[in-house]
Amino acid sequence: MIYKILINSLVAFVSLFFIAKILGKKQIAELTFCDYVVGISLGSISAEWAIDDGDKPWYIYALAILVFFALSLIIDFAERKSPFLKKLLKGSPIVLISDGEIDYVNLKKSKLDVNALLGMCRIAGYFDIDDVAYAVFETGGELSILPRSDCRPATTGELNVKTDKARLLLPFVIDGMIFDDALKRAGKSRGWLKEKLGDTDAKRVLLACYDPLKDFLSVRMKNKEKFADIAK
Secondary structure, three states, X not given: OHHHHHHHHHHHHHHHHHHHHHHOOHHHHOOXXXXXXXXXXXXXXXXXXXXXXXXXXXXXXXXXXHHHHHHHHHHHHHHHHOHHHHHXXXXXXXXXXXXXXXXXXXXXXXXXXXXXXXXXXXXXXXXXXXXXXXEEEOOOOOEEEEEOHHHOOOOOOOOOOOOOOOOOOEEEEEOOEEOHHHHHHOOOOHHHHHHHHOOOOHHHEEEEEEEXXXXXXXXXXXXXOOOOOEOO
């Protein structure tokens, strides 16, 4: 009995893992109503499958999971092909603040109250609602805010300040683990990294990031140890 539960749990987990990979990251990052229903259903079916004592054949659960998986793919395809269905299934963004004024009618449509709106503004970094020109409640549940023109942070372009070209730092070491792919992309080797770290064991490194533009390695240690930034 125990072995059957272990096997069923493993099969259910692997099945859900691959289904989630196929459905994409939006299943986690942008949970819609349909995603929510599908996710709960798949989880419920998998949980029942994991503890099934043999009353039902395994293919019953597999078929149910495949049905919900197919429905999710069909809904995604239909949403891409039909703006009407996309609006019907996902809804549309709602403007909660327009030209600095709260739209009370839209606020009620969104099932939010003023306290919730103020809290979402604070999470976005706006503690004074007078600083907000427009606020849009997105279909994924996030609040997008456009601040008043005099409250926007000045950009380097507006200040005519020259800055370095934007680039992604390459993580060479994360939590003591060396990433050879990142080293290869930068044209570096483990020998080069060891030379830069000196006598320091990579396992003691919390994070080591490489700036390809400056040829600069920044190292942060675990357990609040100090390690000076290492340059070329």
